[in-house]
Amino acid sequence: MIELQLPLEGIDPYVPDFVVRLAGPNHEQLSDFDAALVAQDSALSIYRYREHQFVIRQQSGEDMLGDVVLVSPSSKTVHRWIRAGSQHNTLLITERCDQLCIMCSQPPKKTHVDQFEYFLQACSLAPANSTIGLSGGEPTLYKQQLFELLLAMQSHRPSLKFHVLTNGQHFEPSDTATLAQLRNVVWGIPLYAPDPELHDKIVAKSGAFARLMASFELLGAAGAAIELRTVLTKHNGGVLPNLARFVVGHLPFIDVWAIMQLEATGFARRAWRDLFFDNSVDFDPIKEAILHVQTYGQDVALYNFPLCTVPSSFRGYAARSISDWKNRFAKACDLCTLKNDCCGFFEWHPDDHTYQEIRAI
Amino acid sequence: MIPLRFKDTSRGDRDLIFVDDGGQSFLASQSFLNRYVFQNLNENDVDFLRAEGFAGCSNTGQPSVANAYRFAQRHHLPNTIDYFILVPTLRCNLACSYCQVSRVAENARGFDWTDQIADDAIKLICTTGAPTVKLEFQGGEPTLRLDLIKRVIDSVEKTGRNVEAVICTNLGELSSDLRTLLGRGNVYISTSFDGSEKKHTVQRTGSAEATARTLKNIKDVIENFGQSRVSALPTIDANSPPDPDTLIDEYLALGMNSIYLRPINFQGFARKKHDAARTGQERWFDYYLAVVRRMIERNFHEGKALEEFYMAHCLRRIFRPRANGHADLRNPNPLGLDYFVIDHDGRLFPSDEARMIDRTGDVDMSIGDVHSGLDGSKVLALSELALNDFDPDCIHCAYQPFCGSDPIDSISRYGRTDQPRHDQYFCQQQTMIFDFLFEMLAQPTAEQAYTLALWLGLPAIPDTFLKVHHD
Ligand code: SF4
Ligand code: SF4
Numbered sequence: 098m099i100e101l102q103l104p105l106e107g108i109d110p111y112v113p114d115f116v117v118r119l120a121g122p123n124h125e126q127l128s129d130f131d132a133a134l135v136a137q138d139s140a141l142s143i144y145r146y147r148e149h150q151f152v153i154r155q156q157s158g159e160d161m162l163g164d165v166v167l168v169s170p171s172s173k174t175v176h177r178w179i180r181a182g183s184q185h186n187t188l189l190i191t192e193r194c195d196q197l198c199i200m201c202s203q204p205p206k207k208t209h210v211d212q213f214e215y216f217l218q219a220c221s222l223a224p225a226n227s228t229i230g231l232s233g234g235e236p237t238l239y240k241q242q243l244f245e246l247l248l249a250m251q252s253h254r255p256s257l258k259f260h261v262l263t264n265g266q267h268f269e270p271s272d273t274a275t276l277a278q279l280r281n282v283v284w285g286i287p288l289y290a291p292d293p294e295l296h297d298k299i300v301a302k303s304g305a306f307a308r309l310m311a312s313f314e315l316l317g318a319a320g321a322a323i324e325l326r327t328v329l330t331k332h333n334g335g336v337l338p339n340l341a342r343f344v345v346g347h348l349p350f351i352d353v354w355a356i357m358q359l360e361a362t363g364f365a366r367r368a369w370r371d372l373f374f375d376n377s378v379d380f381d382p383i384k385e386a387i388l389h390v391q392t393y394g395q396d397v398a399l400y401n402f403p404l405c406t407v408p409s410s411f412r413g414y415a416a417r418s419i420s421d422w423k424n425r426f427a428k429a430c431d432l433c434t435l436k437n438d439c440c441g442f443f444e445w446h447p448d449d450h451t452y453q454e455i456r457a458i
Numbered sequence: 459m460i461p462l463r464f465k466d467t468s469r470g471d472r473d474l475i476f477v478d479d480g481g482q483s484f485l486a487s488q489s490f491l492n493r494y495v496f497q498n499l500n501e502n503d504v505d506f507l508r509a510e511g512f513a514g515c516s517n518t519g520q521p522s523v524a525n526a527y528r529f530a531q532r533h534h535l536p537n538t539i540d541y542f543i544l545v546p547t548l549r550c551n552l553a554c555s556y557c558q559v560s561r562v563a564e565n566a567r568g569f570d571w572t573d574q575i576a577d578d579a580i581k582l583i584c585t586t587g588a589p590t591v592k593l594e595f596q597g598g599e600p601t602l603r604l605d606l607i608k609r610v611i612d613s614v615e616k617t618g619r620n621v622e623a624v625i626c627t628n629l630g631e632l633s634s635d636l637r638t639l640l641g642r643g644n645v646y647i648s649t650s651f652d653g654s655e656k657k658h659t660v661q662r663t664g665s666a667e668a669t670a671r672t673l674k675n676i677k678d679v680i681e682n683f684g685q686s687r688v689s690a691l692p693t694i695d696a697n698s699p700p701d702p703d704t705l706i707d708e709y710l711a712l713g714m715n716s717i718y719l720r721p722i723n724f725q726g727f728a729r730k731k732h733d734a735a736r737t738g739q740e741r742w743f744d745y746y747l748a749v750v751r752r753m754i755e756r757n758f759h760e761g762k763a764l765e766e767f768y769m770a771h772c773l774r775r776i777f778r779p780r781a782n783g784h785a786d787l788r789n790p791n792p793l794g795l796d797y798f799v800i801d802h803d804g805r806l807f808p809s810d811e812a813r814m815i816d817r818t819g820d821v822d823m824s825i826g827d828v829h830s831g832l833d834g835s836k837v838l839a840l841s842e843l844a845l846n847d848f849d850p851d852c853i854h855c856a857y858q859p860f861c862g863s864d865p866i867d868s869i870s871r872y873g874r875t876d877q878p879r880h881d882q883y884f885c886q887q888q889t890m891i892f893d894f895l896f897e898m899l900a901q902p903t904a905e906q907a908y909t910l911a912l913w914l915g916l917p918a919i920p921d922t923f924l925k926v927h928h929d
Contacts, residue, residue, distance in 0.1 A: 346511025394778030
């Protein structure tokens with residue numbers, strides 16, 4: 098596990114938050130937004146930024162060169178927002194949400210702190226060609242600022258790509274032009290069931306399904322890039338084949354359908370036994386769903402499925418989807434020939450009541 | 459409610475297929491048809507149509523974005539010219555009995571690109587905005603002018619464009635110069651092999667030694683440059699075709715699972731010499747299906763992965779709105795807009811077949827020349843014929859969204875573009891193929907299901923391929 102928040106010392110707690118890129122010791126090459134490395138040993142690094150000096154306590158000599166961080170003196174924390182060497186960087190736009198999904202990995206909170214100014218700066222400093230995740234909570238609750246951020250980056254940093262996780266409850270006809278203009282975004286949007294009752298029940302919001310369909314019409318008409326996301330639970334495992342038929346019939350314009358295994362954190366941790374669908378025991382509905390959408394030429398992927406839990410002819414669909422910073426492997430994996438292609442497990446995956454079959458291949 | 463076209467598949471109880479304008483299809487019974495026609499749909503019918511996306515938007519009744527999207531994706535829109543068929547010489551060292559392309563003797567004069575034509579051809583190719591350019595060298599036997607081939611590839615690469623070059627050669631010779639060219643990695647060979655050594659000798663080389671040499675050269679290219687670098691096509695004389703298993707075995711021996719079966723071409727010299735071309739259509743269809751049936755059996759029983767390329771492509775078009783990549787079957791089938799031919803004399807043609815018609819008949823099929831470029835008015839005139847959506851026959855045909863249009867073939871066979879569809883070879887061929895496919899799809903045997911899944915690239919066999927409305 099990689100720590101994304103590191104202890105901060107040696108700076109006046111009244112200094113307002115700021116975003117910097119952590120540079121090396123070579124002072125000549127610094128831009129106005131780089132913090133220069135003054136001194137470093139295995140436990141801490143001292144940086145200078147303008148008139149400030151600050152100390153980051155890091156774990157075992159992790160390389161932070163080029164990382165874009167939020168320095169927050171008041172909370173004595175450095176947030177590693179964009180790690181230079183990683184393709185798994187995500188900015189949390191807000192912790193508010195208007196849904197309350199039964200397996201939410203990031204349960205919403207009431208409060209909201211507007212950090213768009215910092216996000217803008219952080220994205221401006223991100224390495225070329227990186228993909229940045231924007232997540233929440235529900236980012237489109239602050240739709241106008243979100244659009245402004247994305248549009249600004251499209252013109253100033255055209256090599257950046259964004260992956261926005263949204264519940265699709267807030268797009269409106271007046272957004273169509275903006276959605277059509279944005280070419281740097283993939284919208285990751287969840288759909289849990291082919292029928293309104295079940296979907297609404299899972300997201301705990303009545304009318305959510307209907308509202309989502311209205312958004313899909315807009316996104317489809319705008320030619321937006323869409324990653325449809327279905328988290329697998331005991332509630333919807335059985336209807337997956339019907340959901341596949343729904344996807345083919347109603348959502349042919351999506352780019353990929355991601356069927357996702359559950360992440361044992363947030364609400365899902367609490368209700369794990371009631372939610373976890375063990376695909377190593379029953380792969381049939383997933384198989385049927387994949388065969389249907391693939392017959393129609395639509396792309397499908399399995400996220401967070403350890404390869405040994407998937408029948409061999411379907412392993413090609415499984416992606417190494419678990420972000421580096423929260424990824425781990427099991428004991429059995431040490432002997433496994435597929436380890437390099439396998440997503441492994443979430444750091445917080447439970448040891449009991451898990452897949453019946455985990456075995457080295 | 460979305461309009462549906464329908465057709466009998468003569469298989470099973472639910473034996474009618476229904477197809478909407480976006481090409482989504484399903485199976486249903488005769489009694490559903492009656493309810494549909496008399497606007498007497500029951501709740502179960504409506505539920506099915508809604509769930510599978512056949513009905514319009516639930517709130518507006520308009521076609522949904524999904525329907526519109528499928529309709530749009532089914533139509534091929536060329537954006538830029540990136541494919542050039544080049545005929546640097548018309549001379550050839552063989553005289554195949556049905557030469558697909560008109561040819562002249564190896565030592566004839568005045569049938570090669572002049573320096574001026576070569577220079578202008580290169581200039582014309584380099585006007586394209588495409589970052590990757592496909593060059594197909596045809597003939598005659600284009601390897602007689604490897605110098606010109608090299609010159610074109612080098613010049614285009616010098617402009618910073620990527621080149622993918624295919625040389626269509628009889629592979630009678632595999633010279634050291636050709637080997638050097640193959641060493642580049644972006645040069646491919648397309649050749650002919652008529653399915654058995656005997657047929658190949660009769661139809662092409664005239665001697666068993668020459669046939670053996672050709673086969674040796676094909677294997678040589680595969681061994682030294684890789685399987686992907688050479689493809690081969692059989693041309694079949696329906697009156698005297700090779701035994702299906704022999705043909706399949708010979709191709710398997712070359713490491714080729716995908717075979718594109720083609721009958722002797724009607725154009726060029728083929729038309730004059732071969733009665734088979736005019737009268738053998740039924741025989742050809744029978745043979746074609748006989749080979750496909752053997753493939754289906756052998757895939758299942760011997761674990762092979764054989765496909766007839768064109769039929770497999772038609773199958774993918776039934777299900778997949780975006781399968782527009784193959785120029786032999788697409789709608790619209792625009793001419794002169796995404797590829798054209800530069801002939802040995804510098805004239806431009808919309809296709810290789812058009813070049814043949816021009817040479818054998820009295821119709822002027824050219825669409826410009828290499829010095830002054832494409833003639834816009836001629837391109838436009840041809841483009842009007844490219845769409846099947848409004849053809850008076852296709853409009854009623856359940857296969858229209860999967861099908862295409864081949865106006866050049868119609869000119870070649872009937873001397874006109876408005877021959878009624880059902881009287882056209884192209885339409886009869888498509889009907890034969892789609893009938894065969896839907897008969898399988900409606901109620902596949904275990905053998906058929908195995909091959910259908912294989913051709914669709916599926917990791918296992920689904921319970922059903924088509925959507926089925928149970929009533
Ligand atoms: S044993 Fe571990 S590495 Fe191997 S497939 Fe299973 S989870 Fe993946
Ligand atoms: S050409 Fe024939 S098979 Fe094709 S759509 Fe037209 S009528 Fe149907």
